[in-house]
Amino acid sequence: MTGVGSDAPEPLLTVDGLTLRFGGVHALDGVSFTVGSGELFAVIGPNGAGKTSIFNCINGVYRPQQGSITLDGARLDGSRPTAIANRGVARTFQNIGLFPAVSLVDNLMLGRHHLMRSGFLSGMLWWGRARREELEGRAAVERVIELLELEPFRHQPAGLLPYGVAKRAELARALAMEPRLVLLDEPVAGMNHEETEDMARYIVEVRRELGLAMILVEHDMRLVMDLADRVLALDFGRVIATGTPAQVQRNPAVVEAYLGGAA
Ligand SMILES: Nc1ncnc2c1ncn2[C@@H]1O[C@H](COP(=O)(O)OP(=O)(O)OP(=O)(O)O)[C@@H](O)[C@H]1O
Ligand SMILES: [Mg+2]
Numbered sequence: 001m002t003g004v005g006s007d008a009p010e011p012l013l014t015v016d017g018l019t020l021r022f023g024g025v026h027a028l029d030g031v032s033f034t035v036g037s038g039e040l041f042a043v044i045g046p047n048g049a050g051k052t053s054i055f056n057c058i059n060g061v062y063r064p065q066q067g068s069i070t071l072d073g074a075r076l077d078g079s080r081p082t083a084i085a086n087r088g089v090a091r092t093f094q095n096i097g098l099f100p101a102v103s104l105v106d107n108l109m110l111g112r113h114h115l116m117r118s119g120f121l122s123g124m125l126w127w128g129r130a131r132r133e134e135l136e137g138r139a140a141v142e143r144v145i146e147l148l149e150l151e152p153f154r155h156q157p158a159g160l161l162p163y164g165v166a167k168r169a170e171l172a173r174a175l176a177m178e179p180r181l182v183l184l185d186e187p188v189a190g191m192n193h194e195e196t197e198d199m200a201r202y203i204v205e206v207r208r209e210l211g212l213a214m215i216l217v218e219h220d221m222r223l224v225m226d227l228a229d230r231v232l233a234l235d236f237g238r239v240i241a242t243g244t245p246a247q248v249q250r251n252p253a254v255v256e257a258y259l260g261g262a263a
Contacts (some may be wrong), residue, residue, distance in 0.1 A: 012037040012213050013058070013181060018067035020053055020237075027053040028064065029237040035181070035213050040203075042216045042224045044248075045234035046257060051217040052094060053237075055183045058215075059091055060084040071181070088180035092170045092187060094217075100159025104150060104169050107158050108141040111173040137176075144175045147209055148202055164195035168202060175206065181213045188220050196220060203227060225249060233257065 011034035020028040028050045035041045043051050056062040058069055060081040069077040076084055090111075098107045145151055148168050153161055161169055167187060174182050187203070188196045200223055207214070218224050224231060224245065231248040233241040241251040248254055 010037075011035060012039075012072060013215075014068075014070040015054070015058070016068045016070075018054070018057055018064050018069070020050075020057060020062055020064045026237045028057070028067075031067070031234070031237070031239055033232050033239070033242060035215060036229075037180070037213050038207075038211050039229050040207060040214045040216060040227055042218065042228035042231045042245075043234060044218070044221070044224055044231060044254075048236075049234040049257075050237040051234060052185055054234075055091055055185055055215070055217065058084070058183060059089055085177060085179075088178075089183065090174035090177040090179035090181070091183035092174050092185055094185040094189065096158075096166050096170045098158035098166065098169060098173060101157055103155050104158055104161065104172075105141060105145070105154040107169065108144060108173055108176040109137055111176045112137045112140065112178075140178050141176050144172045147175070147205065148172050164191055164198065167191065167195075167199065171199075171202065171206070175210070179212060181215070184214055184216045184218075186218055187216070188218060188223055196223065199223075200227060221249075 013035040015034070016032050018028050018031040019026070031050070031054065033041070043054060045051055053062060057064045058076065060076070060079055060083070064077060067077070068075060071087055071089065076087065076089070099110065102110065145154060148171065150165070150169060150172055153165055153169070158166060158169060171184070171187060188199050191199065203214070204227065216224065216228060228245050230243065231245050232239060233248050233251065233254045235253075235257040240253040240257060241248045243251070
């Protein structure tokens, strides 16, 4: 068999006809796309286009009025956020989601808390399953600290980390959950050029080492064009283009969406 279709891998994530309204505002209007396992899929669009809303639907914080979200053949939509996290979906937040007074390493352990199955009592008594889960958790956290070169900062309270490091720690918190799919919401927002280059390098490294799928929401077009396998462009909650970075970049509707306000 030849042809583009037969080479396409089975999608890990399928989003079909997602529609989300807040009163009269259509945050999302019939949004459909797929993400392959190991794929880096970017979502771009002007402010308010609905990018973060897609993430909030995927991880169960928002309930879309219409549409379906399927991970590995099973429906995600309708599940609670913790259940969705347990299925292997982790996210980073546009505004850093770490506990500021807690050390970096403890933030990463807390990020895994939903994975702990042992009950409170056995956890207190440090027995059996609780102990094993704690040790597995420590190992996963240490792997992520090493991968993202966060060792020098491990004992610092998250609130005192330099901004670029805090954004990396935010990525680490998501990865410590050992996800299959990571949703990255503006990982380089507010970063200077050097910090952006660093983050790009870490994202590439994470892909290579962990092979997980990622959805990247980002306003930094150069980063998107450098890193993404495919790009989806949104405007007013609607998909206006999907394709390779090069295809989307020269799509007239995308050019119009970005320049329209300025013209
Ligand atoms: N909880 C909410 N209540 C009401 N309206 C909301 C809510 N969340 C999002 N919206 C609206 O939905 C639309 C899409 O918002 P969203 O945050 O998804 O945009 P975005 O593409 O992430 O924008 P940005 O680039 O500024 O982060 C906006 O009009 C926004 O005001
Ligand atoms: Mg957003």
